[in-house]
Each structure stands twice: as C-alpha cells, then as structure tokens.
Amino acid sequence: MDYSTFPLRHFFLKKLRGLRFVSHSSERYSAQSVFYQDRGITAVHVCITDIEVATKHFLFHSQALTIMAECYEEVPYSACDDEIPTVDYSLLFSDNPNQQLDALQRLRHACLEYGFFYLVNHSIKDEVLDNMLKGVSDFFNQTTLDERKIYSKRSPLDKIRWGLNSYTGENREYLKVVAHPEHHFPSKPSGFSKTLEEYGKDMRRVVIGLARAVSKTLGFEEQFIEKALELKSGFDVMAMNLYPPNAKSKGAVGLSEHTDPGFIISLVQDVNGGLQILSHKGNWINAYIPYHAILIQLGDQLEILTNGMYKSHIHRVIVGNNKVKRISVVGVHGPSLDKLISPSTVFVDDEHPKKYREMAYKESLVVNGDDEVDVQSSLEKARLV
C-alpha cells in the first residue's frame, strides 16, 4: 500500500477497530486518556509521530503496536505542490455584478472542492500584519521563557494558555488567547496587547464579510451564517505558534494532524514552511501562503451546518525541512458558545440524511476533556454516520 497517498486515518481506523488504547497516568497525556479510549485514531496519530514516545506513554495492545511500527516505517510526511485556490476578498463585494458573481463562484468552488483557500486583497494593512507578527516574535523571545510560564494551565477556565511541546513527536511552542466576545491578551511585552487588539478587530471584520459571502454561495440571504452561528457573540480564540527549525534530536512534526472547530479558521505566518493540508482526494498539499495573504480553512461547525457539504479539512505542520523558525497566528472563529449547532434542514432530505447530531458549541469544545481555550475538534463525536 502507498501510504503517502492514502488517507491514513481511514486505514488505521479500519485496521485498529476494536483494539483498546489505555493511557498511562503520565502528566502529558492523562487529560486525554478518556478521549483516546474511544478515539483510537488520535492515539495512533500520537504513536505514529514517534513510536518510542508512544510506547512510553501508552499501554498498547501488542497487535496495534505491530501495525503502528509498520506504518511508522513507511510514512514519509511527503506532500505535493498541487495548487490551492485563491479568492479575492475585495471582488466578493465588487459593485460590478459580473465581477462579484465570478468571485462568489470561485469561493463556492474553493469551499466545495477544497475547504481551504488563500484570501488576497483582504483589506488588512501590511503594517497591522507586520506589527502583530513582530509582537508574537517578541513574546516568544528565548530570554523570557520563564516569564511566559505564568500562562501554563492553571484552571479549565483559563482565558490565556501557554504551552511548550518540544519533546520528540511534536515540536511547537504556543500561546492561545480568547479574542472575542471579550479579549484577554498578555500584558507583556509592552504594546503587544494593543497590537493583537488591532489585528483581532480587522480580522473579525474580514470574517463577518466572509460569513456573508459564504452564505450567498449557499444560495441564502447574506445574514444566514451570522444568524445560524450567532457570530455577533461568536467565541474566537487566537492561537500563536512558534516552530523551531528542526533539530536532529527533535521530531519532524510541529503539530499533529487535526481539524479545527468553528466557522472558519484564519492563518497568517511570517515565513513559509511546513503546513500541509489533506485534500478531499486524500493527498497532502503543501501550503505556500503568498506574502501577506490569509489562509482560510473551513471549520467543523460549518461542515455540520451544511450537513457535510462544506467540509473542514485535516492539516498538520511538518518542521522537518525548515531551516529557520516559523511563526503562525491562527484565528479560530466560532459560533456563540451557547448556540446549538446542527445541520440546517435545507441540507437534509431523503438522499442526504442528517450526518451530525446537535451540540452546543461550548459542549463540542469540552466534550473530549479539553478546555474551551484549547479549541480542539470533536467532529467525530458529532458524526452520526
């Protein structure tokens, strides 16, 4: 079997169905142990990134270990350079009806056939992006590592969360902050909070514009998504990631494969490198985000709302070939926490049975034992078929 072109999770799911994964009480994994017991696939993912770490932290059925060992040998993290569609934000609102229609058609195609696209002419000024990326870089300054430890997990209600995953298997430092409806930003370095606020405001404007345009691509009035997800009080988290250049002693994976919750996910970065997205055809595509463009990915709750028509896609970060450190800033733009999300009746009929159960957004964020600020996907928990 050619593992580089085959969607691995399906392969594992089939092969490992029925086997149990039991986590040790190791600190790193204990919070996720329940989660892993019925989501073998995520456990497998942890294992496959580094079998040595996996065996240290989990008790595995020996048959599962053999399968994982085989797969670990063969997975090369390779990806192709297939084109990722580009959407011109300004044209989505053009006064010229033909131009607008053309841009909306492009957006529909990108949502239907890809689930991710580069957004250009988005109206966020270069200096806002540059200031924000500089602020994030200063926050992650090596000399202040001890200072940011105050944002390590203290309570499930944390609004600011910092973490350093620099063990073999995942290689990333991150800061996650709640950015909407109210925002919680670190007070240091000076000016950082103001920079994030400015960027957050601009990005939110773009997200609301996209909600209107995406509604139109589905044949609805432009307020459809804003109302269905209650975006006015939407729960947004900003995740700032720092990936070091790969060192021999560390793992090639910056961030393991996952989808993200929410309506859409915005991503900006300082340098290209490492982000790979699994296409609907089952091949990994390298994302080479054009300078100052925003990568938009569709989130789980848009997939649920459209009953699987607009899908959220699995992605990961591979740092193996990176020569320099990379920073990415990810916005997970979600529905209101209390909003119940289920497939809209328009997308459900005899030929398209309901594929997801109803869940409040808040429930979907915490159902696997994670905290709201972690913004982890629970799409598999909502799936009915």
Ligand SMILES: O=C(O)CCC(=O)C(=O)O
């Ligand atoms: O850093 C990246 O390119 C991707 C980050 C990501 O997927 C996430 O934070 O959810």
Ligand SMILES: [Fe+2]
């Ligand atoms: Fe992500």
